[in-house]
Amino acid sequence: MEPMSEERRVAGIVLAAGSSxxxxxxxxxxxVGGETLVRRAIRLASDAGLHPVxxxxxxxREAVEREVEDLACTPIFNPDHETGIQTSVACGVVAAPASCGAAVVMLPDMPFVTARMVRTLVERHAETDAPLVVSRYGEVNAPPILYDRGLFGEISHMRAGCGREVVRRHHDRAVLVDWPADRLRDLDRPDEYEAVRTELAGIGPRPGDLP
Known part of the structure; x- marks a missing residue:
């Protein structure tokens, strides 16, 4: 998919600073499914039209950046990565060019998130001009989440909460986009990885039918 026009550009922020x-x-x-999680996340963001990624x-850092060196993305390092994920979100929004009116925060370890899901968040933002467009899986809010540039300053000064506090503060003005609950799958443990790898290999049942 081609990058968005200058007047509606949305950045992608892929958080890859965790310790696993x-x-x-x-x-x-x-x-997972023939490509590494981090490559898949970069490709997905690009396919959704996010720019820059x-x-x-x-x-x-070294291994991750080497893995994606042939892909169109802007790597940055979070020197405070050990203090929590929110510092990585802050690094990402600070690095977003002034031409970006919003940014979508994404996690590589959510293999059932699709480019269509990300594009839908961007479309809803364009339609509503909401400060937040949040993915909702059943009763759970989780990434990908779109933040309007008007919230970047607030996010850049936060050092705890994984963005939840920002979502809480602005929840009354947020747009919620519902997805099947089984899309909310992340990979934290070896057994979770093996289960997902089996599903995506077509050996076991696949969750949902969203393309």
């Missing part, structure tokens, strides 16, 4: 403690190895390099790295 529960997985026991760098999960960003795990193969900003990759925020941390503990595994």
């Amino acid at each position: 403690t529960r997985m026991g190895r760098n999960k960003l390099l795990l193969d 900003i990759l925020v790295s941390g503990r595994f």
Whole structure:
């Protein structure tokens, strides 16, 4: 998909600064459906028309950046990655060019998020001009989440809460986009990875039918 026009450009912020403690190895390099999680996330953001795609790295900076060096993305390093995910979100919004009117924050370890889902968030923002467009899976709000540029300053000064506090403060003006609950699957442990790898290989049942 072609990048969006200058007047409605939306950046993608891919958070890849975690330590993968529960997985026991760098999960960003795990193969799911024929490509690593981090490559899939960058491709998905590009396919959704996000530009630029900003990759925020941390503990595994060297390996992660090497894995995506042939892809169209802007890698940045979060020196405070050990203090929590919110510092990575802050790094991402600070790095977003002034030409971007919004940014979509994404997690690589959610393999059932699709480009269509991301595009829908961008479309809803264009239609409503809402400060937040939040994915909702059943009763749970989770990424991908679109933040309007008007919230960037607030986000850049937060050091805790994973963005939940920003969502809470502006919830009355947020647009919620509902997705099947089984799209909310992240990979934190080896057993979760093996289950998803099996599903995507076509051996077991696949969740949902959203393209």
